[in-house]
Amino acid sequence: MTSTLALLGGKPAVTATGPHFTWPPIDDTTRAKVTAQLDEAISLPGRSGIVAELEEGLQDYFGVRHAITTSSGTAALHAAYWAARIRPGDEVIVPAWTFHATASPLFHLRAVPVLCETGPDGNIDPARVEELITPRTRAVMVTHLWGKPADMAGLVAVANAHDLAVLEDGSHAHGASIAGQKVGTFGLASAFSLNGPKPLSGGEGGFVLTDDEDTYHRVLTFAHYNKRARTEIPEDHPLARYAVTGAGLKLRIHPLAAAIAHDQLARLDGYLAGRTEIAHHLTDRLAQVPGLKVTTPPEGVLPSWYALTLTYTPDELGGLPIERFHQALLAEGATEFDRPGSTCPLNQLPLYQDPGMLFPGHPHSQRRYQHGDFPVAEHSHAHTVKLPVWHREQDLELAAQYIAAAIKISDHHKELL
């Protein structure tokens, strides 16, 4: 029998020409806004112009008192930890599976990231958080991985019972919500990336959200020395006398990035609605494909659909290795099917196995992680195949071709064994 699989010489299932997914959508309105910004100002040391407009837009969108933009999500996380008074030797519980920048800024504060096992969806498991709490624990950081909101009710309950600060990394989850409450608004502060592929993108950039005045002033001290710190921190505040130098770092967003993010923010809810529709379509169909498992969000939980994650189940396909399955998808022209790369269980990274080379004498040096420490997170990571989620109605045709590619490989898997 000759195979029709593209990997074995057949015709690809996906005939649409690429690229199949580009983000963020840039059109003439975006271009006009960026051009206008070029003429208006390309450096904004104070909270004015497009930076003020973006921050006000974010405050309105999330319903928070303060949004403070930064040069990146990593910088936002660093500032949020410092603002939350994380000190040398303090422990912060972080998800074992996330992008490393969720936790890595802690090394610079000489604080200790304590990795916590996740559930099969990759989100931190509140029951496991409790086991890791020690007298040195100060905070829990949550990532809403791939845009799926974490169990915030469970986490807030554990954190409150132990007097820990709740921090959120919302970098995958702009606009995601639980029972109408947006992620990024559940704790003391949250940090978001505005980097390239993120649901809300400025190309580069980030921001911190908080309702807490002191946290706001501390973020300014950390990330916005001189003009912003001088104008926004009240004169009678103990940090006011440090306003000129702040804590020594300048982590401002570029005004052109702010212009792009501001343009995109107005469209974010439209993107989310479109992604939700296409995600449901993909989920309904891919759930029927032997070899793939798809979980649907619980009632009231709205993901950002930064990615649609599928769990590969080799047992249903005669043990076909995931590498071969993925290779077959790519050969079918379904080139947006991806496996998680640098967003991996952190115990697999040298920084978390042996931080001493980069941070000599760091308190973390007694806590060395290794492969196998987090079986649930590692198993899920190793069996995840993901797709970006399109948002336009005309993308349904492309989605249909991707579904056809997955069905074809599942049907013909024996030929790949």
Ligand SMILES: Cc1ncc(COP(=O)(O)O)c(C=O)c1O
């Ligand atoms: C979960 C998560 N946190 C933090 C970051 C860091 O953001 P940035 O790249 O803007 O520094 C990323 C970005 O890739 C991320 O995926």
